[in-house]
Amino acid sequence: MRRILIVSIFYIVCFNGTAQNDSLVNRLEEVVIQADKKLKKHSVGYKVITLSDSVILRNTESFTSLLRFNSPLYLREYGSGGTSSASFRGTSASNTAVIWNGININSINNGQTGFNSLTVSLFDAIDVRSGGGSLEYGSGAVGGTIHLSDHLQFTNTKQIKNQLKASLGSFETYRGLYKFKFSNSKLAINSGVSYNQSENDYKFLNTDFKNTNGAYENFGLNASVAYSLTKSSKLKFYSANYLGERFFSGELPNPLSANDKYQDFSHRNLLVYTLEKPRLSHEAKFAFLTQEYRYFEDRTLSTFNFGKSKRYLVNYNVSYSFPELKASITSYSEYESAFGKTDQITERNRKQFSQSLIYNQNINSLVSFDAKLRKDFNSDYDVPFTYALGIKVKPFRNLFFRANGSKNFRVPTYNDLFWPGQGNLDLIPETALQGEFGIGYKNNQFLIDIGVFYINAKDKIVWTPGGDPDKPGVWVPINLSEVNNKGMEVSLSFNRTFNKHIVKLNMNYSYTVATNKATDNQLIFVPKHLLNGNLGYTHKRFSFFYQQLINGKVYTTESNSNDFVIPHYFVANTGLDYKLLNLQNKQLTIGLKVNNIFNKYYEVQPRRPMPNRNLNFNINYKF
Amino acid sequence: MKINKLISKAFILSALFLASCSDDDSPQLPKGDYENGILISGEGSGAGTGSISFISNDLTTTENLIYKKVNTNELGVYLQSITFDNDRAFIVVDNTNSVTVVDRYTFEDKATITTGLNKPRYMETVDNKGYVTNWGSTADETDDFIAIVDLNTYAVDGTIAVGNGPERIIESNGKLYVSHKGGFGTNNIISVIDLSDNSVETITVGYKPDEIFVNTKGELVVLCGGNESWTGNETIASIVNINMSTNTEVSALTFADGEHPSLMVLDNGMLYYELGGKVYSIDEDATALSSTSIVESQGYLYGMEVKDDKIYLLDADFTDLSELNIYDLSTKNKITTKAIALGASKIYFN
Numbered sequence: 001m002r003r004i005l006i007v008s009i010f011y012i013v014c015f016n017g018t019a020q021n022d023s024l025v026n027r028l029e030e031v032v033i034q035a036d037k038k039l040k041k042h043s044v045g046y047k048v049i050t051l052s053d054s055v056i057l058r059n060t061e062s063f064t065s066l067l068r069f070n071s072p073l074y075l076r077e078y079g080s081g082g083t084s085s086a087s088f089r090g091t092s093a094s095n096t097a098v099i100w101n102g103i104n105i106n107s108i109n110n111g112q113t114g115f116n117s118l119t120v121s122l123f124d125a126i127d128v129r130s131g132g133g134s135l136e137y138g139s140g141a142v143g144g145t146i147h148l149s150d151h152l153q154f155t156n157t158k159q160i161k162n163q164l165k166a167s168l169g170s171f172e173t174y175r176g177l178y179k180f181k182f183s184n185s186k187l188a189i190n191s192g193v194s195y196n197q198s199e200n201d202y203k204f205l206n207t208d209f210k211n212t213n214g215a216y217e218n219f220g221l222n223a224s225v226a227y228s229l230t231k232s233s234k235l236k237f238y239s240a241n242y243l244g245e246r247f248f249s250g251e252l253p254n255p256l257s258a259n260d261k262y263q264d265f266s267h268r269n270l271l272v273y274t275l276e277k278p279r280l281s282h283e284a285k286f287a288f289l290t291q292e293y294r295y296f297e298d299r300t301l302s303t304f305n306f307g308k309s310k311r312y313l314v315n316y317n318v319s320y321s322f323p324e325l326k327a328s329i330t331s332y333s334e335y336e337s338a339f340g341k342t343d344q345i346t347e348r349n350r351k352q353f354s355q356s357l358i359y360n361q362n363i364n365s366l367v368s369f370d371a372k373l374r375k376d377f378n379s380d381y382d383v384p385f386t387y388a389l390g391i392k393v394k395p396f397r398n399l400f401f402r403a404n405g406s407k408n409f410r411v412p413t414y415n416d417l418f419w420p421g422q423g424n425l426d427l428i429p430e431t432a433l434q435g436e437f438g439i440g441y442k443n444n445q446f447l448i449d450i451g452v453f454y455i456n457a458k459d460k461i462v463w464t465p466g467g468d469p470d471k472p473g474v475w476v477p478i479n480l481s482e483v484n485n486k487g488m489e490v491s492l493s494f495n496r497t498f499n500k501h502i503v504k505l506n507m508n509y510s511y512t513v514a515t516n517k518a519t520d521n522q523l524i525f526v527p528k529h530l531l532n533g534n535l536g537y538t539h540k541r542f543s544f545f546y547q548q549l550i551n552g553k554v555y556t557t558e559s560n561s562n563d564f565v566i567p568h569y570f571v572a573n574t575g576l577d578y579k580l581l582n583l584q585n586k587q588l589t590i591g592l593k594v595n596n597i598f599n600k601y602y603e604v605q606p607r608r609p610m611p612n613r614n615l616n617f618n619i620n621y622k623f
Numbered sequence: 624m625k626i627n628k629l630i631s632k633a634f635i636l637s638a639l640f641l642a643s644c645s646d647d648d649s650p651q652l653p654k655g656d657y658e659n660g661i662l663i664s665g666e667g668s669g670a671g672t673g674s675i676s677f678i679s680n681d682l683t684t685t686e687n688l689i690y691k692k693v694n695t696n697e698l699g700v701y702l703q704s705i706t707f708d709n710d711r712a713f714i715v716v717d718n719t720n721s722v723t724v725v726d727r728y729t730f731e732d733k734a735t736i737t738t739g740l741n742k743p744r745y746m747e748t749v750d751n752k753g754y755v756t757n758w759g760s761t762a763d764e765t766d767d768f769i770a771i772v773d774l775n776t777y778a779v780d781g782t783i784a785v786g787n788g789p790e791r792i793i794e795s796n797g798k799l800y801v802s803h804k805g806g807f808g809t810n811n812i813i814s815v816i817d818l819s820d821n822s823v824e825t826i827t828v829g830y831k832p833d834e835i836f837v838n839t840k841g842e843l844v845v846l847c848g849g850n851e852s853w854t855g856n857e858t859i860a861s862i863v864n865i866n867m868s869t870n871t872e873v874s875a876l877t878f879a880d881g882e883h884p885s886l887m888v889l890d891n892g893m894l895y896y897e898l899g900g901k902v903y904s905i906d907e908d909a910t911a912l913s914s915t916s917i918v919e920s921q922g923y924l925y926g927m928e929v930k931d932d933k934i935y936l937l938d939a940d941f942t943d944l945s946e947l948n949i950y951d952l953s954t955k956n957k958i959t960t961k962a963i964a965l966g967a968s969k970i971y972f973n
Binding site: 250251252253254256257296297298300301303304420421464524556557558559561563564605606607 | 698
């Protein structure tokens with residue numbers, strides 16, 4: 001059954017005239033769900049890594065650990081479960097966009113997404129796309145984009161699928177997940193609830209302390225529905241809701257001093273209407289998104305700081321295809337009105353209209369390219385044209401070359417501009433020019449992709465205590481004159497089945513040299529070397545996996561002083577699953593996972609030890 | 624470091640041996656590697672731990688992160704201040720609610736006080752008791768206190784409730800004087816605590832009182848920085864003199880609108896104060912502020928000391944090592960520059 005699905009998807013990808021076969025559709029753990037068709041289509045020349053359901057289920061503890069062990073991103077996490085941000089290729093967290101079903105969900109207050117405030121397991125597929133070419137999702141994603149997708153698919157016959165996953169782990173960690181899918185030829189429903197809770201009071205290795213203020217609890221509820229109105233038109237509705245409460249870990253030498261607490265709530269709603277004709281297709285989107293956080297400096301008090309935002313978004317895109325040229329042209333028009341406030345900033349409203357054009361063509365199945373142009377009309381800023389070009393050349397059966405380049409802009413966030421006493425109204429948008437060249441080889445079992453990149457960023461916005469001579473010592477955002485990032489990303493995957501043994505290997509390695517042109521030193525919190533690998537082995541009812549992360553040394557001072565660094569670390573996780581029940585439509589698996597198997601002391605942020613060795617027992621029932 | 628220690632140990636042993644031989648002329652024993660020098664404390668930041676740097680009195684050697692090197696662990700952020708008694712140094716780190724006690728000459732760890740403190744800032748020692756100013760919960764303006772530490776057991780064994788944001792603390796004639804800069808907010812009082820019964824009186828001064836000294840006339844001199852314009856309630860800055868027997872203001876020198884000095888030193892009858900990165904000096908009896916600066920900092924002037932005709936200025940950097948610049952006060956020439964602690968803020972002569 002599974003093989004049939006893989007084969008049929010493979011055929012769809014290969015024989016669908018205009019849909020480009022993306023450079024790097026890998027991670028064939030089970031079925032790679034082509035969740036975001038447009039993402040695939042408009043990623044010619046870019047690297048996209050798809051994290052399938054089974055990969056996601058392996059790292060359900062947090063979005064942070066999922067990305068840390070399975071993608072080329074660098075995650076900064078303030079203690080396990082704390083504030084967490086992700087960056088690509090030495091760019092900043094606000095240069096990483098998170099896209100939920102085609103909508104950018106970065107906070108308008110700080111321009112980022114907290115990676116411990118997203119429920120991992122509720123999404124059907126997560127794609128990680130490196131490079132700045134995602135112009136249709138905004139121009140600020142210099143580093144890359146992370147796509148969270150719900151997969152709604154009609155089926156000829158009525159199908160009902162249930163999945164129940166429960167786990168129990170060290171530090172009083174309990175997780176539960178229930179997903180339900182219904183589909184027939186007219187209707188597709190996807191829904192899920194998840195609940196996670198942990199005392200998270202792990203021992204700080206080599207000390208007498210425990211992570212006494214690290215508990216967390218969160219609840220997620222996602223629901224999406226697609227209804228086929230006519231043969232060519234569909235109506236879809238997506239809703240993702242999250243409620244979370246976390247305590248923030250303390251720092252050595254006295255973690256007992258921490259007693260702060262953080263709550264966040266988000267509600268995301270999206271209505272999509274699509275009309276697809278042979279040549280012309282339309283899509284209209286309406287979204288309403290709200291986000292709120294409350295930060296309690298003292299958990300025992302009821303006073304808190306807060307930030308709130310709401311966004312209204314209308315998006316219309318129309319695509320016209322030229323089958324004879326294997327080409328298509330797409331127009332994206334988007335109007336957004338965002339309201340943001342914090343207890344420090346009175347409500348501001350930013351409006352933006354953007355227009356993008358994308359031209360996509362496949363010449364003789366040998367060369368394909370994707371050209372994008374975008375113009376934003378922003379109520380706060382003049383944002384010039386941005387553009388991107390991606391090309392893929394496939395001269396031989398298994399070999400491909402890819403190249404892309406883009407110009408990106410990132411406008412300052414509300415906090416950057418308006419934070420009292422610190423915000424800087426003189427900030428100008430960041431500009432980045434970048435290019436990437438990659439070479440790859442792909443056959444049924446093996447895939448390698450090697451890419452070199454170069455990013456030149458001007459007027460990069462950074463917060464620094466020395467930024468304003470009139471306010472010395474006060475952290476203010478400033479434009480840094482010039483930053484150059486260059487490096488290499490290598491991705492590798494290998495799948496092989498012999499007899500009844502299945503071996504899978506995935507690896508990501510990135511080498512990043514990011515320098516402030518004024519000093520020629522490596523930027524702080526950018527590791528030069530980052531490597532992760534996943535090895536999986538399945539035999540009959542048994543499967544085993546091993547994950548390894550090697551995170552290089554990170555400088556924390558601009559002079560790259562060796563007195564102030566976060567040392568490199570090696571962390572490994574492993575797990576064993578056994579299928580108790582293995583029927584065509586009923587599978588029951590029990591599994592044991594050991595995180596940090598070698599019980600290594602490591603810090604991702606200074607003075608904040610990460611968890612020691614810990615166990616997790618899980619049951620996964622699909623029926 | 625290790626060789627240094629070995630040598631000093633060998634020296635101590637031989638000195639003891641020699642001492643036992645001749646009773647009259649016992650040589651001065653070195654008390655540790657960090658005697659006879661300058662200690663600089665750095666607050667630290669997200670970029671690195673709070674730390675202490677050592678510079679020898681002859682200014683030839685500089686050693687950073689001395690606590691970490693001796694004890695292999697870190698002090699944490701933000702290191703506010705150090706207080707000394709005979710042979711101990713008390714290192715106050717506010718974000719970690721800790722006071723770390725070390726031998727002031729060897730920097731070997733003796734104890735870390737981690738309970739009973741909440742955002743500790745400064746400490747004063749009187750009769751083997753330590754008095755530590757604490758902001759308490761930053762979300763509560765009514766829970767600020769002075770923690771009383773028993774310096775034999777290193778345990779907090781009492782508290783004195785005070786107004787919002789207690790900062791500097793000094794002892795004079797059996798009384799503690801506490802300036803209330805106001806923590807994350809702002810305040811305009813000096814608390815006077817009578818140590819005989821721990822009763823508290825307050826004196827109203829200008830907003831953001833910070834550094835306090837007792838001058839040669841026995842008056843309390845207070846630098847009030849005033850509220851900055853971004854607070855939305857800008858107030859004037861002043862240097863206030865207070866009669867310590869009547870607790871009343873006897874004189875005040877006021878700064879112009881918009882001027883907010885943040886550092887002051889009293890040395891040998893002279894007041895040195897900072898304004899906009901420049902240092903001015905006036906006689907402690909002066910009736911007007913100075914209009915000509917004596918030295919100007921090249922960076923963010925965050926700490927200042929005067930000793931033996933030299934002025935020590937800290938140009939702080941919170942993302943990297945800071946700079947110590949030493950000037951000759953008579954010639955105003957720079958003597959030397961040293962790269963020291965991250966977020967350097969205080970200078971102590973050991």
